[in-house]
Amino acid sequence: MAVFWGLLSVFSVISLLAIGGANAMLPEMHRQLVELRGWLDDATFSQLYALAQAAPGPNILVASLMGYWIGGGAGLVAATLGMLVPAAAIAWVVGGVTQRLAGHPWLKAVQAGLVPVAIGLILAAGLTMAAASSGGRFDGPGIVWLAVTLVSTLFVWRTDFSPLWVLAGGGVLGLILAS
Amino acid sequence: MAEAAPSSTVTPTRADLFFGYAKIGLLGFGGVGAWARRVIVEERRWLTERDYAEVLGIGQVLPGPNVGNAAVMIGRRFHGLAGALLATSGIYIGPFCVLMLLAWAYQTYGQMPAVAPFMQGIAAAAAGMVIGMAAKMTSKLRPPPEMIAVGLAACGAAFWWRLPLPLIVAILAPVSIVLAHRRLPPAVRRAA
Structure with missing residues (x-):
């Protein structure tokens, strides 16, 4: 207890x-x-x-x-x-x-003002994840993982297909490289 | 704020809230943030891009996970306490079961399941999902230049200088809120 x-x-x-x-x-x-x-x-x-x-x-x-x-x-x-x-x-x-308080001008300002802070922190989280998954290395496997991150970024940003495809692709590539 | 167009969004039922969030939780390898936006804004259209960004922004500065906080607020908005409970339990229940299975396997066999290479690839792709989400939100919301500067400052402070998040929020949020207030149409500002 x-x-x-x-x-x-x-x-x-x-x-x-x-x-x-x-x-x-x-x-x-x-x-x-x-x-x-x-x-x-x-x-x-x-x-x-x-x-x-x-x-x-x-x-x-x-x-x-x-x-x-x-x-x-x-x-x-x-x-x-x-x-x-x-x-x-x-x-x-x-x-x-x-x-x-919906519609109150200062609430609108708070809501709109927090958006860029949140997006900036989300971007930072993604960059931190990318650095961790590549081990911060620009040679050998690090390059492969950075490339996967880049493809995934463009895929999610520029298309409306489900991100499941890049997640699965990344996972399968991981298995191939390890074997 | 500008794009209030209610006809383009769909009000979820209670079951929709639960199953939508269950999907977000179960697909959320490497984090749920990008999936939450995808399901709520793109697939099911419960909220507009801007509405969701604003809920997430408030969720970000409150303690606890931003997507979890957003789930409580979105659940409440549509169905009160029941909605908040359904959205929250939806996002946790599936992953919770998966995790308990993994823990059981770990305890029984005394080692991590051999998922490391698979997860390495998923982690790299998940990082891109998160970066892509930030890029997509920015290109859809078209923020004015000073807001882009705030976003880049937040990103640099967290990623490059590794400042603690509460400090970043305490410094940048007031600045950003004042800047946002100046951007409100004069008629809205006077309504205070």
Whole structure:
């Protein structure tokens, strides 16, 4: 039970600090779970993170996985609730405010003003992912992965076909190169 | 804001919200952001490009994942609490089951499933999806030059200088909001 409340409070706090989503909260998760509380060792933390990366869906699901690893079923519930509920409650309240104030000039300015910030941060996230997947290298495999990223960028930007094609193509190319 | 054209969008039912978000979650290899925009704006047309960008912008500056926050706000807009719960559970439930299967395999066989080469390729393509999404939103929204400068500043601060996101938002959001306010038509500004 102590683990349940511990996980709930740790992940609640982390989720409220995590402006920018899962990647922003990863260092704090490591600090809390590995360094301060010793619930996971370094290697397990990295492997669980890699495991979560292999699954589709929102990256913050890594919290559920780590909660499960630390505290079984109760840990899973605690980590998931802690990660989702506080942030969702804030989004709910803010969503209500934007609906009530719809059309107010300053709300329009806030909404329009946050768009370029968000798009800039999305672009940064994509570039960071591209740098990570190519290993930051411009030779050998790094070039191949950068080329995949470039093709995928153009495909999504300039066509309306489903991105599933480039995802599957990238995955199959990965298998071919590894064999 | 300008393109309010309600006839071009479709109001989702509760089931639409759940299954649309379930699709976003299950297809979201390497992140759900690009799939969320694709399904909501292009495939199902629940929101216009601009409406979705604005919801995402607010979701971005709130704590938690931007797409998750957007799911709560979009769900609420169409179907209140039920909508928020359905959209949120839709996006998490499928990936959650997949992840538990992977965890079970990891625990049982003591090693990662051999998906690394496949995932390496997916990660490279997913990076392009995210960059392509940013490019596509920009070319459809046609932001004025000062907004492009704000976007590039945010991108450079996060990617190049690796500044913490709360700091970037705290500095750039007020500037951007004031710039956006100056762009409002005079009639709208006076209505305050």
